[in-house]
Amino acid sequence: xxxxxxxxxxxxxxxxxxxxxxxxxxxxxxxxxxxxxxxxxxxxxxxxxxxxxxxxxxxxxxxxxxxxxxxxxxxxxxxxxxxxxxxxxxxxxxxxxxxxxxxxxxxxxxxxxxxxxxxxxxxxxxxxxxxxxxxxxxxxxxxxxxxxxxxxxxxxxxxxxxxxxxxxxxxxxxxxxxxxxxxxxxxxxxxxxxxxxxxxxxxxxxxxxxxxxxxxxxxxxxxxxxxxxxxxxxxxxxxxxxxxxxxxxxxxxxxxxxxxxxxxxxxxxxxxxxxxxxxxxxxxxxxxxxxxxxxxxxxxxxxxxxxxxxxxxxxxxxxxxxxxxxxxxxxxxxxxxxxxxxxxxxxxxxxxxxxxxxxxxxxxxxxxxxxxxxxxxxxxxxxxxxxxxxxxxxxxxxxxxxxxxxxxxxxxxxxxxxxxxxxxxxxxxxxxxxxxxxxxxxxxxxxxxxxxxxxxxxxxxxxxxxxxxxxxxxxxx
Amino acid sequence: xxxxxxxxxxxxxxxxxxxxxxxxxxxxxxxxxxxxxxxxxxxxxxxxxxxxxxxxxxxxxxxxxxxxxxxxxxxxxxxxxxxxxxxxxxxxxxxxxxxxxxxxxxxxxxxxxxxxxxxxxxxxxxxxxxxxxxxxxxxxxxxxxxxxxxxxxxxxxxxxxxxxxxxxxxxxxxxxxxxxxxxxxxxxxxxxxxxxxxxxxxxxxxxxxxxxxxxxxxxxxxxxxxxxxxxxxxxxxxxxxxxxxxxxxxxxxxxxxxxxxxxxxxxxxxx
Numbered sequence: 003x004x005x006x007x008x009x010x011x012x013x014x015x016x017x018x019x020x021x022x023x024x025x026x027x028x029x030x031x032x033x034x035x036x037x038x039x040x041x042x043x044x045x046x047x048x049x050x051x052x053x054x055x056x057x058x059x060x061x062x063x064x065x066x067x068x069x070x071x072x073x074x075x076x077x078x079x080x081x082x083x084x085x086x087x088x089x090x091x092x093x094x095x096x097x098x099x100x101x102x103x104x105x106x107x108x109x110x111x112x113x114x115x116x117x118x119x120x121x122x123x124x125x126x127x128x129x130x131x132x133x134x135x136x137x138x139x140x141x142x143x144x145x146x147x148x149x150x151x152x153x154x155x156x157x158x159x160x161x162x163x164x165x166x167x168x169x170x171x172x173x174x175x176x177x178x179x180x181x182x183x184x185x186x187x188x189x190x191x192x193x194x195x196x197x198x199x200x201x202x203x204x205x206x207x208x209x210x211x212x213x214x215x216x217x218x219x220x221x222x223x224x225x226x227x228x229x230x231x232x233x234x235x236x237x238x239x240x241x242x243x244x245x246x247x248x249x250x251x252x253x254x255x256x257x258x259x260x261x262x263x264x265x266x267x268x269x270x271x272x273x274x275x276x277x278x279x280x281x282x283x284x285x286x287x288x289x290x291x292x293x294x295x296x297x298x299x300x301x302x303x304x305x306x307x308x309x310x311x312x313x314x315x316x317x318x319x320x321x322x323x324x325x326x327x328x329x330x331x332x333x334x335x336x337x338x339x340x341x342x343x344x345x346x347x348x349x350x351x352x353x354x355x356x357x358x359x360x361x362x363x364x365x366x367x368x369x370x371x372x373x374x375x376x377x378x379x380x381x382x383x384x385x386x387x388x389x390x391x392x393x394x395x396x397x398x399x400x401x402x403x404x405x406x407x408x409x410x411x412x413x414x415x416x417x418x419x420x421x422x423x424x425x426x427x428x429x430x431x432x433x434x435x436x437x438x439x440x441x442x443x444x445x446x447x448x449x450x451x452x453x454x455x456x457x458x459x460x461x462x463x464x465x466x467x468x469x470x471x472x473x474x475x476x477x478x479x
Numbered sequence: 480x481x482x483x484x485x486x487x488x489x490x491x492x493x494x495x496x497x498x499x500x501x502x503x504x505x506x507x508x509x510x511x512x513x514x515x516x517x518x519x520x521x522x523x524x525x526x527x528x529x530x531x532x533x534x535x536x537x538x539x540x541x542x543x544x545x546x547x548x549x550x551x552x553x554x555x556x557x558x559x560x561x562x563x564x565x566x567x568x569x570x571x572x573x574x575x576x577x578x579x580x581x582x583x584x585x586x587x588x589x590x591x592x593x594x595x596x597x598x599x600x601x602x603x604x605x606x607x608x609x610x611x612x613x614x615x616x617x618x619x620x621x622x623x624x625x626x627x628x629x630x631x632x633x634x635x636x637x638x639x640x641x642x643x644x645x646x647x648x649x650x651x652x653x654x655x656x657x658x659x660x661x662x663x664x665x666x667x668x669x670x671x672x673x674x675x676x677x678x679x680x681x682x683x684x685x686x687x688x689x690x691x692x693x694x695x696x697x698x699x700x701x702x703x704x705x706x707x708x709x710x711x712x713x714x715x716x717x718x719x720x721x722x723x724x725x726x727x728x729x730x731x732x733x734x735x736x737x738x739x740x741x742x743x744x745x746x747x748x749x750x
Contacts, residue, residue, distance in 0.1 A: 327515070
């Protein structure tokens with residue numbers, strides 16, 4: 003009997019312990035109530051109405067430094083908790099930690115959401131009127147879709163007063179709606195180039211100097227000629243590139259053709275050159291058959307068989323340094339034949355369903371991260387991210403400095419001086435991500451089927467577009 | 480000849496077992512590797528990176544995540560099985576109007592995928608002020624079409640109605656008949672359903688994906704997926720998390736396996 007009583011007591015205490023985890027947790031100081039559909043709708047309308055007004059005043063204001071501060075979350079002394087959904091832990095963990103050190107009254111609760119699920123989760127939260135985070139990470143390939151949601155604060159308006167001209171010209175309009183609302187601030191500039199392994203470059207080209215290499219690879223045809231030679235000389239073991247997907251990604255982002263012009267999706271024009279060059283590279287053994295982004299493909303960063311890797315700024319830490327930790331001193335960065343281009347990136351916006359205190363606290367963070375010396379330096383030192391705010395580049399030492407991993411090459415000056423200044427971004431479209439998904443499928447198909455021509459690939463892509471692009475008012479060419 | 484057949488059977492069973500267990504073996508072995516080294520070759524032998532992977536997994540609130548998943552799955556399983564068994568009992572033992580229609584309706588609920596109702600379910604939970612808790616991930620299983628259908632079918636074939644009639648003649652109430660007479664007879668069906676509901680709830684991804692908005696409410700699948708970011712996936716840590724995640728399921732199978740193969744109703748009524 004005693005044992006029975008003890009068992010029951012134990013079971014009840016265990017259940018009580020578990021129930022504790024099931025509570026609503028109203029002690030976190032989170033002032034945000036569930037954003038009802040009605041509220042969300044009203045707020046969105048309000049934002050839209052506001053945006054329709056005259057924004058001439060805001061445009062002239064200086065967004066930088068302390069002047070850009072919106073509501074002062076610290077002034078009241080009350081603790082404010084704001085929320086953030088993101089996939090980019092490498093960025094937000096050190097940034098939030100440092101920010102909260104100097105802003106003890108603001109607590110940021112971050113929830114990791116996988117990149118592939120992110121937009122769906124946001125859409126579902128809006129559709130059901132559920133709680134949105136205070137700050138949202140907006141992927142650049144879905145930026146037009148985010149603009150359509152109508153749930154973001156216009157950062158050019160009071161109390162934010164961000165001047166878009168504070169950012170690099172090529173990127174300042176990406177998170178801006180047609181009627182001039184700025185829904186987010188770019189996390190980082192994403193200049194891209196070609197990374198290479200110095201030992202293999204010396205072996206096959208007699209030099210590891212980035213400028214001399216750029217001279218050798220002046221045209222896309224040079225990649226085919228040299229890549230073919232390397233493969234033949236190595237007896238078929240060495241390739242210029244590791245993955246067709248990576249090559250397609252580079253060529254696609256370097257192409258200045260807009261995905262959409264008015265009511266036309268320019269698929270054929272956008273994809274013909276990309277697939278044509280990819281097929282030529284495949285036929286001449288310039289590119290290996292690894293599927294881009296897979297662990298097997300990532301393992302090639304540390305091998306001795308692949309030379310070139312299309313490389314956005316963020317890939318230096320995410321791909322190169324993490325996949326080839328012993329490769330310090332053996333990497334270089336050179337300008338591709340296509341010129342500098344931008345690949346990837348995202349912006350951070352504030353949701354208009356948040357409370358005023360939360361919006362003020364979120365702005366406090368954004369202002370700190372992108373407009374103050376401490377925040378900008380934190381991004382540089384902890385994440386190797388460089389903000390798109392132009393004024394920081396007035397100090398030549400900001401983006402400069404020898405990188406030992408790249409054999410002392412001044413990566414910052416190269417990417418943010420030489421490459422970033424020459425970038426021209428194509429116009430964004432709500433179908434960007436769809437076309438990118440199709441591009442990835444085609445790259446895999448081209449590499450898997452040696453008989454597939456560029457025309458076949460484009461035709462297959464057009465069929466996919468017809469299935470996936472559901473807007474009947476659009477013409478797919 | 481019989482010996483030869485027996486040896487062949489064992490060989491076949493051995494091959495099938497090997498095929499089935501190899502992925503588990505690789506999951507365990509790969510969890511001891513650094514992500515960058517996993518795919519450099521075929522990792523047949525364990526490496527020495529397990530401590531780092533465990534550290535990565537436990538650095539991110541894994542204990543609470545594990546507790547959340549356990550609580551959600553245990554509650555879902557207990558209530559779902561109880562409700563389903565009651566439905567099965569009622570549909571088998573009682574005679575009432577529209578019984579066939581009700582059965583068809585139960586089957587109909589199985590045909591609607593969760594994705595279709597997810598927005599409505601989110602609105603329902605928000606109206607009940609249950610968002611921000613674990614309950615939305617539990618309530619979903621309470622009235623489960625499959626569970627009800629499974630128990631209707633199982634009780635229909637495994638429960639001799641004579642037991643119920645005999646108990647009624649002896650003066651037993653319905654609750655007593657259900658708990659003391661029927662329940663033991665349908666134990667294999669109950670345990671199988673327990674296992675299935677626990678498994679589905681444990682591995683559920685979509686519902687937690689839309690309801691989990693803070694790390695405190697994380698469940699195992701969301702947590703493991705979260706170990707990846709847009710550009711790099713920590714496969715070593717993910718596999719370590721998966722190894723931990725598999726433990727309760729293995730235990731459930733080990734504990735329940737004996738009952739799955741035992742027909743408790745055999746001989747329940749003497750002829």
